[in-house]
Amino acid sequence: MTHAAGKYADFEELRERAMELRRSGLSRRQIRDRLHVDNNDILNRLLEGEPPPAWTKRPNAKDDLREKARELRLQGWTYDRIQVELGCSKSSISLWVRDLPKPERKRSTEKASAIARRGWEAALQRREEERRHAKAAAKHAVGDLSDREVFLAGVTLYWAEGAKDKPYSRRERLYFINSDPNVISFFLRWLDVLGVERERLRFRVSIHESANVASSEEFWAALVGVEPLTFQRATLKKHNPKTSRKNTSEAYHGCLIVYVLKSADLYRRMEGAWYGIVGGAAR
Numbered sequence: 001m002t003h004a005a006g007k008y009a010d011f012e013e014l015r016e017r018a019m020e021l022r023r024s025g026l027s028r029r030q031i032r033d034r035l036h037v038d039n040n041d042i043l044n045r046l047l048e049g050e051p052p053p054a055w056t057k058r059p060n061a062k063d064d065l066r067e068k069a070r071e072l073r074l075q076g077w078t079y080d081r082i083q084v085e086l087g088c089s090k091s092s093i094s095l096w097v098r099d100l101p102k103p104e105r106k107r108s109t110e111k112a113s114a115i116a117r118r119g120w121e122a123a124l125q126r127r128e129e130e131r132r133h134a135k136a137a138a139k140h141a142v143g144d145l146s147d148r149e150v151f152l153a154g155v156t157l158y159w160a161e162g163a164k165d166k167p168y169s170r171r172e173r174l175y176f177i178n179s180d181p182n183v184i185s186f187f188l189r190w191l192d193v194l195g196v197e198r199e200r201l202r203f204r205v206s207i208h209e210s211a212n213v214a215s216s217e218e219f220w221a222a223l224v225g226v227e228p229l230t231f232q233r234a235t236l237k238k239h240n241p242k243t244s245r246k247n248t249s250e251a252y253h254g255c256l257i258v259y260v261l262k263s264a265d266l267y268r269r270m271e272g273a274w275y276g277i278v279g280g281a282a283r
Helices: 002-023 028-035 040-046 063-074 079-086 090-097 109-142 147-161 181-194 213-224 264-282
Strands: 175-178 201-208 235-237 255-260
Touching (some): 002 028, 028 040, 079 090, 147 264, 181 213
Antiparallel strands (some): 175 255, 201 255
16 A cells, blocks of 8 residues: 555656646657656646647647638628638538628529529530530541541441341341441441442331331431332331330431341451451550
């Protein structure tokens, strides 16, 4: 018991010395070195309740921003305006001014909504202009394509969209289907590069049964430059009333199927060229 009391007395004496050093303006490091106390837990207990001297406190770089934010909030500024003015986050502003009264609304809800809507519409217009500019610049950068470039692009397009030969189902022929008129036009240009005469082509429309078949055939016939009567009988997709079709506008013309007669050799050239593209890109 005497030993424990002695230890307590030693601690209190050491604490009293630590407090005196703290009050005289010494930092924790200086006190630790003076008293030879290397254990931070013990040092914390020795200095418990005694605030550090002012000179040891690091200045807060946001103190000025905080005071300015409070000043602007008292003037009735919104978080958005304060954020733009000071360049700090809304979360910081909210923390700094949460004890201040909320500014009175100067606009009606309808007027504020109208202003926000006009701002959003302007933002959408800017985005649309940026979108059009990016597309136009990319289109201009492509320029004219050589026959070789058309050939390689057409091989890639066919491999992505055309019918392909399978070991379990030999289909060595060019058979292409798509709903995009630009894609069909490019495919026909590719066939021109391959030297395929238009007489070797056969066309068929694939379309939902509820659409206007005759009108769609006229559309595709005008695109490819043939008479609608030369088209093979259309393939009709049965309408499922449980599904909600979105392609029901007048712009919907179904898909055009293009067959190339006697095209086994052309198919082999296409497939070989595709693997040449893959190997060339890898190298």
